[in-house]
Amino acid sequence: xxxxxxxxxxxxxxxxxxxxxxxxxxxxxxxxxxxxxxxxxxxxxxxxxxxxxxxxxxxxxxxxxxxxxxxxxxxxxxxxxxxxxxxxxxxxxxxxxxxxxxxxxxxxxxxxxxxxxxxxxxxxxxxxxxxxxxxxxxxxxxxxxxxxxxxxxxxxxxxxxxxxxxxxxxxxxxxxxxxxxxxxxxxxxxxxxxxxxxxxxxxxxxxxxxxxxxxxxxxxxxxxxxxxxxxxxxxx
DNA sequence: GCGACAG
DNA sequence: ATCTTGTCGC
Numbered sequence: 001x002x003x004x005x006x007x008x009x010x011x012x013x014x015x016x017x018x019x020x021x022x023x024x025x026x027x028x029x030x031x032x033x034x035x036x037x038x039x040x041x042x043x044x045x046x047x048x049x050x051x052x053x054x055x056x057x058x059x060x061x062x063x064x065x066x067x068x069x070x071x072x073x074x075x076x077x078x079x080x081x082x083x084x085x086x087x088x089x090x091x092x093x094x095x096x097x098x099x100x101x102x103x104x105x106x107x108x109x110x111x112x113x114x115x116x117x118x119x120x121x122x123x124x125x126x127x128x129x130x131x132x133x134x135x136x137x138x139x140x141x142x143x144x145x146x147x148x149x150x151x152x153x154x155x156x157x158x159x160x161x162x163x164x165x166x167x168x169x170x171x172x173x174x175x176x177x178x179x180x181x182x183x184x185x186x187x188x189x190x191x192x193x194x195x196x197x198x199x200x201x202x203x204x205x206x207x208x209x210x211x212x213x214x215x216x217x218x219x220x221x222x223x224x225x226x227x228x229x230x231x232x233x234x235x236x
Numbered sequence: 237g238c239g240a241c242a243g
Numbered sequence: 244a245t246c247t248t249g250t251c252g253c
Contacts, residue, residue, distance in 0.1 A: 092241040
């Protein structure tokens, strides 16, 4: 229903239509990393969605919540959610295989598409250049960016004390893979990287614009709060 | 071989 | 991610 299932269909080949084995997943990531588009669309962004997931350990369920906001006002437009069976274990570096399917399913419930989706995790700042934000962005073929609370891959120097200051995160070959961004004076930085159809400067500007007083940008912060409530309702 | 390791 | 009370500070 959402204007592009082409890529997802192609990917069923890579996913083999069967549960993706942990080994083999890395190869798929390297393969798909080439599909990450690092150029933003010319038109301005008017809406942004934030997504997050909560886990029901005993029930083995993943609860995904997504909230769509106007941008830059950040007024809520709608919120949707879904519950999925846990189909892939948590393995550092393979988070996309665990969470992207749930986020994609939830995205399908939005009545309105979004100009950007902010993901709780990394995009290009990943060992194989294909973090969760890229996984979601590429499969849905929409603009996506990652905002993580901890660095997973690459090296960076501590950004300056003031809100807005940033430093680049560089990969093994010195390539820029993301940015460490101070969203509040003196508070730990967040790690921003490209998911798809955007560039680093744009992503950093959006992360900063969405960080109103708190360290975590509103889209993912509120989505996190949302799934926290959903979890209590859905599980024990 | 050793340490690191998003959510 | 999740398990959890109080507590330091603006």
